[in-house]
Amino acid sequence: MSHHCADDQRSVRDGHLSEPATAALGAVAVVVTMDTKGKEASFLADVIKARGRSTVLIDIGTSSNPNLARPTDGAGARLASPAELLKEIAATTRTRVAGLLASGEISAIVAIAGGKGSAAFGEIVSDLPYGFPKLLVTSARPALLAELATHHDIILYPTLVDLFGINAFTARVLENAGRAISAMHYEPSKHERERKIVAITAFGVTTPAANQCVSRLADAGLDAIVFPANGAGGRKMEQLIAAGEFDAVLDLTTTELADELVGGTASAGPGRLKAASRQQIPQVIAPGAVDMVNFGPPSSVPDQFRGRRLYSHTPYTTLMRTTSAENANIGRLTAERLSQAQGPAVVLWPAKGVSDYDREGGVFWDVDADKAWLEAIKGNLQREITVHELDCHINDPEFAEAAVTWILEQLGQGGSSRADV
Missing domain, CATH: 3.40.50.12020 (Uncharacterised protein family UPF0261, NN domain)
Known part of the structure; x- marks a missing residue:
């Protein structure tokens, strides 16, 4: 026909x-x-x-x-x-x-x-x-x-x-x-970009860290593209990294791995934390928001998680605190994927909490669970990749300064830092 x-x-x-x-x-x-x-x-x-x-x-x-x-x-x-x-x-x-x-x-x-x-x-x-x-x-x-x-x-x-x-x-x-x-049309860029671009991951509970990194990178003459770590954001970031769109990755918020392993709604799938390693571009890895797994309204939380520590972030989003065992698995998976890196990589650890809810007195404050991620990283990461333990919260200015300074050094942008990384 x-x-x-x-x-x-x-x-x-x-x-x-x-x-x-x-x-x-x-x-x-x-x-x-x-x-x-x-x-x-x-x-x-x-x-x-x-x-x-x-x-x-x-x-x-x-x-x-x-x-x-x-x-x-x-x-x-x-x-x-x-x-x-x-x-x-x-x-x-x-x-x-x-x-x-x-x-x-x-x-x-x-x-x-x-x-x-x-x-x-x-x-x-x-x-x-x-x-x-x-x-x-x-x-x-x-x-x-x-x-x-x-x-x-x-x-x-x-x-x-x-x-x-x-x-x-x-x-x-x-x-x-x-x-x-x-009224729409696509026109490929005919010129090489004038400024280097860094991809950043963020969540509401790590937004202060992302804001500080964006500002610090801008001061150094670099552009930052921020992806929400909600599943779709991480998946799209990986695709664009693979397409050669970025010069470095500041992966502040790796919470999508928690959803991938535990069964939450914000998984970015098995391709997460892989593209930067293949592209050989510098990458900073941090445990932003690995203290939580995402679900919808309270009624959507699977029965197997009843009795767990839950928090209503919004009427439509319920967060579940990860356990020590879950964080150990998340850290192990992070280390396994990061160990495939063919370019510069570093892990930054914020000792005073990985999200706004994970700080002393916060609803998800759990030192032992957090440390389980760190120990799994240290026990499974290849030796060539350094883990730096910082005595600050992930949303403290010191953490952003350390992360951005390392990126700038890898990209040959120079810069000074108050953090010893």
Whole structure:
């Protein structure tokens, strides 16, 4: 079955764009399952064209991709599920989109999708650069959208109504989506950056430390990009480190490892604390917020943790204090991953607490549990990596000064420090 977004448009497989791109902007790729969303795709393409942008139609419908393996009743033949077919289409399309980007033909991408199409779109855009405009107009369930948000910088536009052709409600959504994506475009940097960039991890309970580090780096002429250590932030930081975006990492807040090991909601997955080691860039590692594991409202805390020390950070976030045994496991995992470092690395230990809640008199103050992390680090870290024990809290100015001074020395920026690191 052959479909077109507009009379003068052809799919990417035909090798044509709908019309010449404007001098300043590339085309907008429109990703859609034409067998179910053809009317919506045509409407959206017309909105985009009316604003001076050309479009490239990318059809990911299973019925219009005849070259893929199909379910069959043949004896002994493999039955391909719709999910498997869509995953194969997404992989093929990801390669195609990368080629369009490399050739400069597209500078933005938009999709119209339900649940399966939204999942496929997440796969399709996974290799696109950070900041490349990625807009998803979707009727998918909120849980899927939340998952997509933890992996990509996709702009999510939930329709709230289902997508069954053009009506008074879907027209409003598609008009807005078309206007929005028409105004966006990606332009790769043509010049080497003038200032070095340091990636920093932060949580609410380590924000004072992050603020001080950002300020100190700025004074030294360096830029700092801060990532929230909430799972999505750590995962994105690792991806950008691997892409060569940073000159050093100041990993103040490694709390995502606690969630990874204990089962909280802020895990960044098994790729955390690995990219900087492979990229051979300097990295400071600190135990920021490893005293806590994240859950949702109190009712969401698993039954196995009833009776543990819990604290309501907000009505929607419940924090659980880590035990000595858990901190030992977190420290061991940290040491194992950091030991793979191929570049300069150092561990800084704040003896007076690892978060705002972990200080004398605080709700999570537990010296023995904290020390379990330190002892596991010292017992499992390769000898070439030094552990510096500082007699201060992680949010004290002395800690930020020590961390930034080490980074500056590794980057050849000089600088003085009041801390002996």
